[in-house]
Amino acid sequence: MIIAALIVAAGRGARMGASTPKALLPLGGEPILARALAAFRGHPRIDGLVAVVTDPAEARSVLGKAASGVALVPGGRERQESVRRGLEAIDDASIVLVHDAARPLVPRGVIDAVIEGTLRHGAAVPAIPVADTLKRRNVEGAIGATVPRDDLVLAQTPQGFRTELLRAAYDRAEREGFLATDDASLLERAGVRVVLVPGSARNIKITTPADLALAEALLAIGGKEGSDG
Amino acid sequence: MIIAALIVAAGRGARMGASTPKALLPLGGEPILARALAAFRGHPRIDGLVAVVTDPAEARSVLGKAASGVALVPGGRERQESVRRGLEAIDDASIVLVHDAARPLVPRGVIDAVIEGTLRHGAAVPAIPVADTLKRRNVEGAIGATVPRDDLVLAQTPQGFRTELLRAAYDRAEREGFLATDDASLLERAGVRVVLVPGSARNIKITTPADLALAEALLAIGGKEGSDG
Numbered sequence: 001m002i003i004a005a006l007i008v009a010a011g012r013g014a015r016m017g018a019s020t021p022k023a024l025l026p027l028g029g030e031p032i033l034a035r036a037l038a039a040f041r042g043h044p045r046i047d048g049l050v051a052v053v054t055d056p057a058e059a060r061s062v063l064g065k066a067a068s069g070v071a072l073v074p075g076g077r078e079r080q081e082s083v084r085r086g087l088e089a090i091d092d093a094s095i096v097l098v099h100d101a102a103r104p105l106v107p108r109g110v111i112d113a114v115i116e117g118t119l120r121h122g123a124a125v126p127a128i129p130v131a132d133t134l135k136r137r138n139v140e141g142a143i144g145a146t147v148p149r150d151d152l153v154l155a156q157t158p159q160g161f162r163t164e165l166l167r168a169a170y171d172r173a174e175r176e177g178f179l180a181t182d183d184a185s186l187l188e189r190a191g192v193r194v195v196l197v198p199g200s201a202r203n204i205k206i207t208t209p210a211d212l213a214l215a216e217a218l219l220a221i222g223g224k225e226g227s228d229g
Numbered sequence: 230m231i232i233a234a235l236i237v238a239a240g241r242g243a244r245m246g247a248s249t250p251k252a253l254l255p256l257g258g259e260p261i262l263a264r265a266l267a268a269f270r271g272h273p274r275i276d277g278l279v280a281v282v283t284d285p286a287e288a289r290s291v292l293g294k295a296a297s298g299v300a301l302v303p304g305g306r307e308r309q310e311s312v313r314r315g316l317e318a319i320d321d322a323s324i325v326l327v328h329d330a331a332r333p334l335v336p337r338g339v340i341d342a343v344i345e346g347t348l349r350h351g352a353a354v355p356a357i358p359v360a361d362t363l364k365r366r367n368v369e370g371a372i373g374a375t376v377p378r379d380d381l382v383l384a385q386t387p388q389g390f391r392t393e394l395l396r397a398a399y400d401r402a403e404r405e406g407f408l409a410t411d412d413a414s415l416l417e418r419a420g421v422r423v424v425l426v427p428g429s430a431r432n433i434k435i436t437t438p439a440d441l442a443l444a445e446a447l448l449a450i451g452g453k454e455g456s457d458g
Contacts, residue, residue: 125372127364131434132383133411135356135425143354143423144380146414152376154361182362185375194372196364201439205360210430217446 003115004048004093005040005158009033009059009101010075010082015208021054022206023101024062028219032206033059034066035104040097040158041069043108045115048093051101052086080179080186084170087163095119096166098183099158102206105218111158113197118160123192125160125184126199127153156199159183165192232344233277233322234269234387238262238288238330239304239311244437250283252330253291254441257448261435262288263295264333269326269387270298272337274344277322280330281315309408309415313399316392324348325395327412328387331435334447340387342426347389352421354389354413355428356382385428388412394421 009032013022023033033051040046049070053059056072063070073089075082083098090096095118099106110126117124130149138144159182161169169186173179180186184194206212238261242251252262262280269275278299282288285301292299302318304311312327319325324347328335339355346353359378367373388411390398398415402408409415413423435441 121371125364127366130363130383131436132385133414134359135354135382135384135413137356137380137382137425141425142350143413143417143425146409146411146417147381151366151373153364153366154359155364156361180375182375184364184372185362188372188375196366196370196372201437201443207360208430211360213450214430214433214443214447217443217450220449221442221446 001095001119002047002093003045003095003097004050004090005046005097005099006083006086006090007033007036007040007049007051007099007101008079008082008086009036009051009053011079011102012054016212017209023053024059025212027104027206027212027215031062031066032104033101034063036099036101036106037066037070039104039106039111040099043111046097048090050086050089052082078179079181080173083183084174087167087170090163094163095160096163097158097160098166100205103157103203104206105215106158106203107200110156110198110200110203114158114160117195117197118162121193121195122162122165123160123184123187123194124197125194126156126158126203127196128156128199128201130154153196154199155182155184156203156205161187230324230348231276231322232274232324232326233279233319234275234326234328235312235315235319236262236265236269236278236280236328236330237308237311237315238265238280238282240308240331241283245441246438251435252282253288256333256441256444260291260295261333262330263292265328265330265335266295266299268333268335268337268340269328272340275326277319279315279318281311307408309402312412313403316396316399319392323392324389325392326387326389327395329434332386332432333435334444335387335432336429339385339427339429339432343387343389346424346426347391350422350424351391351394352389352413352416352423353426354423355385355387355432356425357385357428357430358382382425384411384413385432390416
């Protein structure tokens with residue numbers, strides 16, 4: 001079973017307040033994207049790496065050696081369009097793991113769980129419980145309600161799919177003009193069963209400068225990878 | 230306007246796997262509770278400190294000098310009962326900030342925003358956006374649905390209230406036998422408007438040993454306090 005990782009790094013990262021694409025900003029002295037690539041390059045089950053970036057020439061220059069063996073593909077306007085373009089660059093892999101570069105600290109155990117879930121069920125998403133009380137904000141910026149969260153989880157990436165299932169879901173979404181914030185949504189819409197596997201609190205998504213500081217802190221403590229979903 | 234901080238530190242912290250109460254475990258060489266107290270003691274607007282703990286004598290012994298000027302109150306079985314007992318120890322403060330000791334890294338900017346929101350509106354809760362895609366888990370452990378999250382936020386502490394509003398909400402909850410995971414829920418239930426103010430990704434809640442390691446690392450990198458709601 002050939003498995004490819006498709007790293008989505010084409011976002012502008014408006015909330016970071018920097019002009020450089022977010023995935024090329026440094027994290028502990030290395031570009032965020034380089035760290036995301038390293039998480040998959042080092043994995044014995046991963047056979048190919050594709051990264052969708054804003055500007056392949058710029059990315060190649062910033063990444064240096066970290067770009068070697070990676071197919072760099074220019075992204076689209078929306079994340080969904082970027083993933084679609086990345087899928088075109090994947091030839092013979094029967095399973096693809098779609099991962100956001102904004103989660104460069106993804107632990108090995110999460111990648112393992114996603115691969116295993118995908119091999120067994122065709123589609124798998126890592127997730128963690130919602131630890132904080134969840135509130136609905138009303139139009140006035142006040143609390144509208146407290147939302148029960150016992151059966152809610154926070155989805156992470158990588159999300160793993162049989163390539164044919166993901167391609168079919170993307171084709172359908174494009175025909176129907178449906179936009180979503182994650183890949184699993186497209187399969188859910190098509191009625192495909194997507195299993196949940198344990199994610200990790202360490203697998204944070206870098207969106208703001210405070211998240212970047214949090215990621216630096218996580219890098220500093222290293223090790224302790226355990227999933228905790 | 231007299232403002233008191235009520236620190237809730239009576240939880241057993243079962244997920245920490247230690248026999249010591251969670252709030253008395255060391256974080257960067259000081260008890261978690263001592264750090265939470267310091268965040269409020271150093272604030273120019275805070276006039277009084279109450280901490281609800283499992284065992285006041287034990288807490289006083291572990292805290293040492295950090296307990297000076299703090300009213301230590303024995304907690305109840307549930308968080309809600311602990312807060313109710315803490316409220317009884319607050320005499321003349323017209324505003325109370327209820328804070329979980331498990332969030333010892335609360336940035337100054339978050340405390341400021343909560344105080345300002347409470348002074349203006351009577352009740353304020355810090356919160357951050359839900360950065361991850363939210364899924365509903367079905368009974369088989371697969372994804373049941375993707376939950377729209379544009380108007381959802383993750384609530385943090387301190388939560389600020391006019392003392393009389395909070396006391397009335399607690400009285401009502403006790404009469405009606407209503408249990409909630411946060412204080413704002415009790416006011417919402419009573420129809421009181423609670424405004425949302427910006428929280429921070431740094432304001433993490435320590436629940437597991439991995440969270441404690443993260444908090445250590447955040448302490449080590451220091452600085453960068455910015456709220457990012």
